[in-house]
Structures are given as structure tokens and as C-alpha cells.
Amino acid sequence: MTETGRTADWAIGQVARPLPAVGPEMPCGRVYARMQELGASAGLAVVQDGCPVGLAGRRRLMHQLAHPVTYALYENRRIALVMEQAPLIVDAATSVDRVTELIATEKVSALDDGFIVVDAGRYVGVGTITELLNLSVEKARSQIHEIDAARAAAERASDSKSRFLANLSHELRTPLNAILGFAELIESGTAGAVTDKQAEYLGDIQNSGRRLLTLINDLLDLSRAESGRLELHAESVELDILLSEAHRTLMPRAKAKGLSFEIARHAPLVIRGDEQKLLQVLLNLLNNAVKFTPEGETVRLSSEVAADGGVALHVVDTGAGIPEGDRARIMEPFGRGRDQATRRAEGAGVGLALTKVLVEAHQGELALNSEPGVGTRFTVYLPPARVVGPDPVNGPGDGPGMAAAQGGGYTGGA
Numbered sequence: 001m002t003e004t005g006r007t008a009d010w011a012i013g014q015v016a017r018p019l020p021a022v023g024p025e026m027p028c029g030r031v032y033a034r035m036q037e038l039g040a041s042a043g044l045a046v047v048q049d050g051c052p053v054g055l056a057g058r059r060r061l062m063h064q065l066a067h068p069v070t071y072a073l074y075e076n077r078r079i080a081l082v083m084e085q086a087p088l089i090v091d092a093a094t095s096v097d098r099v100t101e102l103i104a105t106e107k108v109s110a111l112d113d114g115f116i117v118v119d120a121g122r123y124v125g126v127g128t129i130t131e132l133l134n135l136s137v138e139k140a141r142s143q144i145h146e147i148d149a150a151r152a153a154a155e156r157a158s159d160s161k162s163r164f165l166a167n168l169s170h171e172l173r174t175p176l177n178a179i180l181g182f183a184e185l186i187e188s189g190t191a192g193a194v195t196d197k198q199a200e201y202l203g204d205i206q207n208s209g210r211r212l213l214t215l216i217n218d219l220l221d222l223s224r225a226e227s228g229r230l231e232l233h234a235e236s237v238e239l240d241i242l243l244s245e246a247h248r249t250l251m252p253r254a255k256a257k258g259l260s261f262e263i264a265r266h267a268p269l270v271i272r273g274d275e276q277k278l279l280q281v282l283l284n285l286l287n288n289a290v291k292f293t294p295e296g297e298t299v300r301l302s303s304e305v306a307a308d309g310g311v312a313l314h315v316v317d318t319g320a321g322i323p324e325g326d327r328a329r330i331m332e333p334f335g336r337g338r339d340q341a342t343r344r345a346e347g348a349g350v351g352l353a354l355t356k357v358l359v360e361a362h363q364g365e366l367a368l369n370s371e372p373g374v375g376t377r378f379t380v381y382l383p384p385a386r387v388v389g390p391d392p393v394n395g396p397g398d399g400p401g402m403a404a405a406q407g408g409g410y411t412g413g414a
């Protein structure tokens with residue numbers, strides 16, 4: 001059998017020993033003597049007109065010539081009658097991996113006898129399993145070296161990206177904070193009376209400034225998370241308080257938009273995590289729900305003990321829903337829905353990407369269920385290891401425990 005797959009790197013030709021071949025008419029006794037002379041560890045190629053026709057395997061020949069009786073029988077017999085007639089023949093350019101595969105799957109006898117290496121069908125040398133293994137080990141070493149070098153380069157690139165972002169955000173935050181501070185000062189009247197129009201503009205400056213500040217902080221967190229440098233505080237967080245805080249913060253916006261904003265009565269659970277980051281997760285999801293849900297519809301926040309003892313936090317809205325084709329891209333940084341109506345709403349498309357990494361940093365999962373025209377449900381699932389007690393009472397979740405809070409404050413626990 002001849003294998004001629006061409007591979008530039010780690011080709012078997014590198015380890016073929018260019019041992020002189022023998023002719024098919026040479027007697028076995030002489031072939032064996034030649035093997036001893038040459039120190040051939042596997043066998044010698046039997047070649048006619050430059051092309052291999054068989055392989056004289058060392059072990060087989062030794063066996064046949066070992067005993068004085070059989071020696072006499074074989075000594076003068078032509079090697080062509082005794083040789084392996086279908087040895088493994090591989091092209092010099094065949095990769096070491098391919099030769100290993102061929103030996104393992106098709107020509108196990110090559111483990112003892114070796115294999116013949118050819119170039120364009122002409123004899124080049126004999127290869128043995130030892131040389132093959134040496135080359136494989138060398139290849140593995142070189143690959144490990146390459147992987148190490150690539151990882152070091154990636155780490156360097158990621159370090160300099162993180163440093164760049166950290167510096168940039170510092171450079172942006174400092175003047176931005178000054179702008180916000182001055183706007184507040186002017187608005188307060190300290191620097192002289194402010195007209196209604198001026199107060200309105202000052203309000204715009206502050207809103208835009210705050211939005212920019214949030215975006216900068218979000219991007220910094222995203223890049224930290226990407227390079228595994230996001231630091232989480234490990235605190236005991238009372239779920240009740242966390243949800244109430246999120247509800248309280250978003251209520252004015254929901255109210256202003258004429259939405260019904262409900263919060264479910266939930267179990268008095270304590271979880272372990274970073275309180276600020278978990279609050280940010282809920283605020284990002286609630287912000288979206290409020291932003292993308294039209295007037296008169298409903299947004300609901302609820303918690304539930306999952307079947308495995310983990311905890312699920314749901315943010316549900318009865319808004320436009322998210323089309324199937326948008327669901328992967330909106331989880332990516334700067335990914336926004338393609339729909340014109342949602343595109344008109346302000347935003348950079350960073351909220352969900354950050355939410356996802358924050359949840360995953362807590363070993364949790366962010367799940368999305370949505371039906372266009374019906375609504376959207378985002379679920380933050382935190383595993384049982386994040387629940388520290390008190391023993392979860394199976395909370396009421398959605399259903400009768402849900403308290404509507406149209407325009408009102410927190411009514412959970414009612």
C-alpha cells in the first residue's frame with residue numbers, strides 16, 4: 001500500500017534512514033548479514049529498478065535463520081519468496097500523524113518491520129516506529145511551545161487593551177465629572193439666577209453626561225470581564241431587599257411611561273454574590289423592559305426557587321418581543337434589535353452583553369424567552385451554590401402572590 005498525502009510540516013521523510021536496499025534475487029543469508037552490517041533495526045527495503053517491491057523484515061528473517069536446520073533451508077532462498085510483499089509504503093511528504101494513523105489502523109506489522117519511504121514512487125529510505133515516535137514527541141513539544149507563545153502574546157494584547165481602556169475611561173471620567181459638577185452648580189443658582197430655558201438645558205447636559213458615564217463604566221466592566229479581571233465582592237444579599245431596590249429605582253420611569261410595574265411576593269432568601277453587580281443586572285433588564293414596552297402594558301419582576309435549589313429572577317414584559325433573528329446579536333456588545341421602533345429608543349447596545357457577563361461571573365445563566373407581539377421574559381438563574389439560606393420556602397413566584405403596583409411603590413410581601 002502506498003500513501004501519498006502531501007504535508008509540508010512534520011513530514012516522515014525527515015526520519016527515513018537511507019539504508020541501501022537489496023534486490024529481490026539476493027539470498028536470505030546475505031540479506032540477513034547485510035542487516036547486521038548496517039545495524040538495521042527493523043528491515044531492509046527490497047527494491048527493483050529504484051522502486052520498492054517488498055520489505056525484508058528483520059524479525060521474520062531472524063526467526064527463519066535462527067536454527068541450524070532452518071538456516072540451511074533459507075540461507076540460499078531468494079528474499080523475494082520470504083519478504084513482506086505488501087509493506088507500508090509512504091511518500092516522504094506524508095505527515096507523521098498520518099503515518100501513525102496508518103500503522104494503527106491498517107498496517108500494525110509496521111510496528112516490527114518498519115515502513116518504506118518513497119519520493120515520487122522511488123525508494124528513499126526505511127522508517128521505524130522509534131523514529132516515528134521521536135518525531136511525534138518533537139512535534140508535540142514544538143506545538144506546546146507555539147501554544148505557549150500564542151497565549152503569552154494574547155495575554156500581552158489583552159493586558160494592553162485593558163490598560164488602554166482603564167486609562168481612557170479615567171481620562172473621560174475626570175472631565176465628565178467636572179462637567180456634571182459645574183452643571184449642578186449653575187443649576188443651583190450659586191453663580192446667578194437661571195432662566196427656565198437654561199435650567200432645561202442644564203438638565204439635558206446632566207442626563208447626557210450621566211448616560212456617558214454609565215456607558216464608560218459598563219465598557220470598562222465588560223473589558224475587565226473579558227480578561228478575567230472582573231472582581232466580585234462575596235456578600236450575603238437579601239433577595240427581598242435587592243428586588244425592592246430595583247423596583248423602587250425603576251418605578252418613576254415606569255410610572256412616567258404609563259406602565260403597570262409589578263413585583264412578586266418572594267421567599268426570604270439570602271444569596272451570595274456582589275450586591276451592586278446583581279442590582280445592575282436587574283436594573284439593566286428592567287430598564288430594557290420599561291424602554292421597549294409601550295404605554296399601558298405591564299412589566300413584572302419576580303423571584304422563584306428553581307427545582308434544583310438555585311434561584312431564578314424573572315423580568316417579564318408584555319412589549320413587542322424580540323424576533324428570533326435578533327436574539328444572538330443583542331447579547332453581543334453594541335448589538336441592538338433591527339426593528340425601527342426599538343432602534344429609535346436611546347442606547348448603545350451594551351446593557352445585555354454586560355448583564356450576561358455579570359451573571360456568568362456568578363456562575364449563573366441568562367435565559368431569554370420571547371414571543372413577538374406577546375412579550376419577553378429574561379431569567380437570571382443562579383445555581384444552588386449561590387443560595388445560602390435561610391432555607392428557601394417555596395416562594396409564591398408568579399400567580400396569586402403577585403401584587404400590582406400601578407403607579408404605586410413597592411408592594412411585595414403584601
Ligand SMILES: Nc1ncnc2c1ncn2[C@@H]1O[C@H](COP(=O)(O)OP(=O)(O)OP(=O)(O)O)[C@@H](O)[C@H]1O
Pocket residue numbers: 284288289292293317319320321322330331335336337338342343346347348349350351352353376
Ligand atoms: N425587553 C425587551 N423587549 C424588546 N427588545 C429588547 C428588550 N430587551 C432588549 N431588547 C433588544 O435588545 C437590544 C440590546 O439591549 P441592550 O440592553 O444590550 O442595549 P440597549 O438597551 O439598546 O442599550 P444600553 O443598554 O447600552 O443603553 C435592544 O436594543 C433591543 O433591541
Ligand SMILES: [Mg+2]
Pocket residue numbers: 284287288347350351352
Ligand atoms: Mg439596555
